[in-house]
Structure formats: structure tokens, C-alpha cells
Amino acid sequence: MTGDVVLELKNVTVSYRVKSGAFRWAKYTPLQEANLQLRRGETVGVIGRNGAGKSTLLRLLAGIILPDSGAVINNNVRVSLLALGVGFLPHLTGRENSILSGMLMGLRRMEIIARMDRIVEFSDLGDFIDRPLHTYSSGMRARLGFSTAIQVDPDVLLVDEILGVGDEDFRKRSSAEMKRLIRSEKTVVLVSHSAPVIKELCSVGVWVNDGLVTVYDSVDEAFSDYHK
Amino acid sequence: MESFLCGAVVWKWFDSGVKAGSMSISTHQGLLQQVYIPKFIFPIIAVMGSTARFVPVFIVLCIFLMFMGYSPNHYWLAIPALMIVQFLFVLSIAMIVAMITPFVPDVKVIIDNGMMLLFFISGIFFSIDDVHEPIRSYLLWNPMAFLIDEYRSILLGASWPDWAHLAMIMLLSSLIGVGGLYLLNKLDHKFGKVKF
Numbered sequence: 001m002t003g004d005v006v007l008e009l010k011n012v013t014v015s016y017r018v019k020s021g022a023f024r025w026a027k028y029t030p031l032q033e034a035n036l037q038l039r040r041g042e043t044v045g046v047i048g049r050n051g052a053g054k055s056t057l058l059r060l061l062a063g064i065i066l067p068d069s070g071a072v073i074n075n076n077v078r079v080s081l082l083a084l085g086v087g088f089l090p091h092l093t094g095r096e097n098s099i100l101s102g103m104l105m106g107l108r109r110m111e112i113i114a115r116m117d118r119i120v121e122f123s124d125l126g127d128f129i130d131r132p133l134h135t136y137s138s139g140m141r142a143r144l145g146f147s148t149a150i151q152v153d154p155d156v157l158l159v160d161e162i163l164g165v166g167d168e169d170f171r172k173r174s175s176a177e178m179k180r181l182i183r184s185e186k187t188v189v190l191v192s193h194s195a196p197v198i199k200e201l202c203s204v205g206v207w208v209n210d211g212l213v214t215v216y217d218s219v220d221e222a223f224s225d226y227h228k
Numbered sequence: 229m230e231s232f233l234c235g236a237v238v239w240k241w242f243d244s245g246v247k248a249g250s251m252s253i254s255t256h257q258g259l260l261q262q263v264y265i266p267k268f269i270f271p272i273i274a275v276m277g278s279t280a281r282f283v284p285v286f287i288v289l290c291i292f293l294m295f296m297g298y299s300p301n302h303y304w305l306a307i308p309a310l311m312i313v314q315f316l317f318v319l320s321i322a323m324i325v326a327m328i329t330p331f332v333p334d335v336k337v338i339i340d341n342g343m344m345l346l347f348f349i350s351g352i353f354f355s356i357d358d359v360h361e362p363i364r365s366y367l368l369w370n371p372m373a374f375l376i377d378e379y380r381s382i383l384l385g386a387s388w389p390d391w392a393h394l395a396m397i398m399l400l401s402s403l404i405g406v407g408g409l410y411l412l413n414k415l416d417h418k419f420g421k422v423k424f
Contacts, residue, residue: 016421059420063264066417083262104263 003040006077006187007061007156009213010035012070014056030056032211033070038156038187045202045219046191047226052208054191058158061189077187080105080154084145084165090134094125097133098148105152115151122177123147124170139166146174156187195223230296234383235352235376237289241282242318242372243343248274249322250329250339253419257330260420267419268412271326275319293383303386310382313394314375316401323408327415330422351376371397 015029030053038044038061048054059065060072062081087104088097098119102112120129123143128136136144142165159182165174182188182201192198198205198219205222207214216222252270259265294300328335350373356364357377367373374397378389 059261064261064417065420081262086262087259104259104265106263 004075005037006040006075007038007079008036008073008075009060009067010071010073012060012067012072014053014060014065014067029211031060031067031208031213034211034213036206036213036215038189040187041185042204043182043188043190043202044204044206045198045222046189046206046208047193047195047198047222048208053211054208055160057208057213058160058189058191061156062158077155078106079156079158080152081158081160082149082152083160084142084149086145086149088133088141088145091132093132094123094129094136094144095120098144101145101148102152105149106154107152112148112151119144119147119151122150122173139170142166143170143174150177150181156189157181159188159190159192161192199223230293230298230384231355231380232353233289233292234380235350237282237285238314238376238379239347239350239352239372240285241278241314243347244281245275245278245318246321246325246339246343248278249318250325250336252322252326253330254333257419257422264420266413267326267416268323268409271322271408271412272319274326275315275322278318279315290383298384301386303382303388306382306389307379309394310375310378310389313398313401316398316405317371317375320401320403320405320408323405323412327408327412330419346370346372349373355380371400 012031012034013029014031015027017025018028020026030051034057036057046054046057056065058081060067062079063072063074064081066072083105085097086101088101092100095116098116099109099112102115103109107115123129123146125140125144128140129144133141133144146165159178165171179201182190188201190198190202202219205216205219207216207222207226209226214222214225216225249271252274253260253267256265256270260267290300325335325339329339349367350370351359351367355377356367356373359367368377374390374393378394381387382389
């Protein structure tokens with residue numbers, strides 16, 4: 001199942017400056033000397049308490065932030081953080097927003113236009129697709145966001161706890177689609193607080209705690225340390 | 229009246245461009261946490277937006293001036309040159325302020341008040357040429373005061389602008405703009421870590 005390394009963190013440290021007084025700054029270091037290797041086709045489940053640095057880890061992998069020390073080595077793969085409704089603007093139509101959002105997430109304009117039919121079909125918005133976004137309910141907006149995001153199709157997909165949005169029917173369909181995507185041959189990093197989801201989908205467990213990133217060959221081992 | 233309108237329309241472009249530029253990165257903070265986008269794009273979008281709003285207003289101003297009896301003449305051909313220089317100037321300032329406000333949000337207040345001060349000394353309510361000498365030269369250090377004066381002398385007074393001065397502002401804007409671009413690229417990945 002596992003192939004060559006596509007993305008690698010080497011001795012990565014990330015710290016944030018946190019204001020602690022009028023002119024005093026404290027340092028908060030969610031990741032310290034972290035090492036992680038992502039192999040092709042792997043599904044990695046990331047667990048850890050709130051504020052442990054899981055989202056920082058994903059942002060680092062996605063190239064949104066750079067480490068303060070150490071290196072993120074990308075072996076020529078397209079990495080994308082799955083996010084709903086990136087860059088949506090209320091005065092544009094659903095279709096235009098979908099194109100904009102897809103482009104922001106790294107697709108070419110023609111690529112996203114070619115996938116428009118699938119987006120329209122999956123989102124099931126009917127006539128609303130050509131109406132401005134401000135006429136949408138929040139559920140409809142989430143459906144459009146989800147349908148667009150799953151079409152982005154990067155080499156490495158980073159998912160931060162979004163399994164199922166919208167009403168009951170769409171929730172079922174979207175989480176089924178999500179699981180299908182994660183089970184495919186794609187490399188996926190999944191952050192979740194839901195133990196059953198991680199156990200069901202992931203082959204490798206990563207526990208983020210006190211700046212340390214510990215990699216386990218099985219998810220169960222990671223959970224047993226996490227619950228200790 | 230015509231003199232004031234010339235000044236006000238031209239000023240508005242600078243004012244809206246710089247203010248929109250100053251907020252351009254800050255307002256997209258949410259977006260920056262989700263995807264990587266080169267940051268220099270944001271001030272450019274902001275200034276393009278304010279330019280798109282300025283152009284139709286300027287055309288209306290020209291039509292108004294024609295109604296008031298100022299007929300278009302060959303001096304008006306110099307107006308695009310003024311616009312290019314002003315565009316570069318607005319863009320260069322927007323780059324700099326866009327870079328600063330995410331790190332020091334209070335700079336926004338300084339910018340808003342600074343713009344108010346500049347508004348009163350850029351020769352919008354009065355003509356720079358009515359001010360007597362030592363002060364007139366000092367006021368002309370402000371590129372906007374110079375540009376507004378030149379728009380006015382082209383549109384209302386029918387004369388060519390001071391090309392050397394114009395070229396100097398263009399050079400200055402290019403230098404500031406390149407500096408801003410360099411800094412925005414250097415700090416590119418820091419913006420994702422700023423918390424609001």
C-alpha cells in the first residue's frame with residue numbers, strides 16, 4: 001500500500017508570538033522538532049487535544065505557513081487543504097463562486113469549468129446555481145462549498161474535520177463521498193476528534209501533544225497512548 | 229467650483245485606493261488561513277477596484293467641464309500620462325500600507341487621520357499656485373498636491389504638465405512599489421500566522 005515519500009517534515013519547529021502584556025510577548029510552540037513522512041497512498045489520522053497543533057501541522061503541510069526552523073520537503077506534489085467555501089463572494093452566482101473557489105484551491109479555470117456538471121449534480125442546488133450567493137441558505141452554501149472542494153483533486157489531501165454538511169440527505173451523501181475519496185489511492189491526512197472515523201479510515205496514526213509529533217504504525221496504538 | 233471638483237475627483241482615487249489597500253490583506257485573513265496565495269495580489273486588486281470606480285467618475289467630470297465651456301484640446305492628451313503616474317503612486321503606497329496593517333492594526337487609525345490631513349494640504353479647496361513661495365514649494369513635495377495641480381492646469385488652464393516632475397514621481401513610485409513588492413514576498417508566509 002505504501003509507496004515513496006511525497007511530503008516530509010524534517011525537524012520542524014513552529015512557534016507563534018502571543019501577546020501576554022502591554023509590551024510582553026510570550027512564545028507558544030505547538031510543534032517542536034517534529035518529523036513526519038507521508039507516503040503515496042497512505043491515509044494518516046491525526047489526533048490530539050484542542051490547541052495541540054493539529055491545524056498548524058496541516059497549514060504547514062499545505063505551505064500556508066513556513067516553519068521557524070527545519071524544512072518541509074515537497075517532492076513535487078500538489079497539496080491542498082480541504083476547506084468549504086474558500087473565497088466565496090455574496091454577489092457572485094453559485095457557478096461563478098465555484099469557479100473562483102476552485103481556482104483559489106489550485107485548479108485551472110478550464111479544469112474547474114470542465115467539472116462544473118459534476119459540481120452542479122452533486123450539490124443538487126437546481127436553479128439556485130445561477131443565482132447570487134446571498135440568496136442561499138447556510139446549508140446550501142455548505143453544499144456548494146463541499147461539492148466544489150471535492151472536485152479539487154490534489155495529490156495530497158488535507159482534511160480538517162469536515163465529514164458531512166447540510167441536511168440529512170446531503171450529510172449522508174457527503175460523508176459517503178468523503179470516505180470514498182479518503183479510501184481511494186490518494187494520500188490523505190485527516191484531522192478528527194472522532195475516534196470511530198479515524199479508526200475506520202486511517203492506516204497510520206499521528207498523535208500531536210506538547211509539541212511532539214509521534215507516528216504510530218497503527219491507529220489503535222496512537223489512541224491507547226492518547227487515552228493514557 | 230470646477231477647480232474643487234477636479235481636485236476632489238482625483239483625490240478620491242488616491243484616498244480610496246490607499247484605504248482599500250491598507251485593509252486588503254487584513255480583510256482576507258480567513259482566506260489566507262485556508263489557501264496559499266501570494267500576498268502582493270491583494271493590494272493590486274484593491275487599487276484596480278478603486279481605479280475602476282474612478283474612471284467613470286472622471287469621464288463624468290470631463291463631460292461636466294465641457295458643459296461649463298471648457299472645450300477639449302490637445303493638452304488633454306497628457307491626461308493618460310498623469311493617470312499612469314498616479315496609478316503607480318497609489319499602488320506603491322497601497323503595497324506598503326497593506327504590508328504593515330496586518331502586523332500593526334492600529335496603523336489603520338494613523339492612515340485614516342493622515343489622509344484627512346493630506347486632504348487639507350493637497351490643494352483641493354485652494355489652488356497651490358495661490359500660496360506664496362516658500363510654503364508652495366514645501367506643499368509640492370506632496371506628490372498628490374502636484375498631480376492635482378497638474379490635472380487642473382491641463383483641464384482648466386490648457387497647458388502641458390511639468391514632465392520632469394512627473395517623471396520624478398514615477399521613479400519614486402516605482403522604487404517604493406518595488407520595495408513594497410520585495411517586502412510582501414519576503415514576509416509572504418508570515419501573514420498566515422498573524423492572529424486577529
